Amino acid sequence: MRGNSTVLAALNKVLTRKLTAINQYFLHARMFKNWGFNELNERIYKASIKEMKHADEVIERILLLDGLPNLQELGKLYIGEEPKEMLRLDDKLQSEDIRYIRDAISTCEAEKDFVSRHMLAEILEQQEEHQDWLDTQCSLIDTIGIENYLQRQL
Amino acid sequence: MYVCLCKGVTDKQIQRAVDQGARTMxxxxxxxxxxxxxxxxxxxxxxxLHDAIHARKEVVHIHVPSPQGQLDVDIAYS
Structure with a gap:
């Protein structure tokens, strides 16, 4: 099925964001693991796998629309040096991703590609959930202090 | 934060380099x-780099490669 080129471009942009997030979350997860923060490792590792599943959905959709999914393009990774910074940078990445997905949803809507729109809306829902978790962690650190916070993540 | 992952360079290292005289890319x-x-x-x-130079209240010289050739701008501290 021949897809609309504007939609394909928007989907590829979302794919690039996904591929970038997979790597950033994965590295952060394993850095947490290396430092012994197993709770954070598990949570962020799962977020990375979830991003991979989203990427898979987007790739399959692009192929169905007779486009070429660009798996070569990768954005800059924002890797922190300590736990607080890492969570803050993940939060930043996540909010930017959400903005891209929303833009892509409007594009799909405008081009009447309702199936792509539906797929992106479902992805967006999971993104918002993860962003909410990240927001909570950042505010927890501010209220109980980084030492108390990290004690809970062992 | 790691600015450059390939070489493992952090923002703090760049700020320190600016303190020691680095001014350009x-x-x-x-x-x-x-x-x-x-x-x-x-x-x-x-x-x-520019933020670090700016923090020292110095003029930032910006050389940006553009399709029309090199673009040179000086931004004074305000």
Missing amino acids: RDLRQEFGVGSQCGKCTCCARDV
Whole structure:
């Protein structure tokens, strides 16, 4: 099925964001693991796998629309040096991703590609959930202090 | 934060380099190899560099490669 080129471009942009997030979350997860923060490792590792599943959905959709999914393009990774910074940078990445997905949803809507729109809306829902978790962690650190916070993540 | 992952260069290292006299992207490339491998960090490294120079209340010299050739701008501290 021949897809609309504007939609394909928007989907590829979302794919690039996904591929970038997979790597950033994965590295952060394993850095947490290396430092012994197993709770954070598990949570962020799962977020990375979830991003991979989203990427898979987007790739399959692009192929169905007779486009070429660009798996070569990768954005800059924002890797922190300590736990607080890492969570803050993940939060930043996540909010930017959400903005891209929303833009892509409007594009799909405008081009009447309702199936792509539906797929992106479902992805967006999971993104918002993860962003909410990240927001909570950042505010927890501010209220109980980084030492108390990290004690809970062992 | 790691500005350049290829060479493992952090924003703090760049700020320290500015304190020791680094003023251009070329200085950073020579000292750390920033932007010499995949090039993805160039934009971010430039921001960190300019912020650090700006924090010293100095004039920032910006050389931006553009399709029309090199673009040279001086931004004074305000």
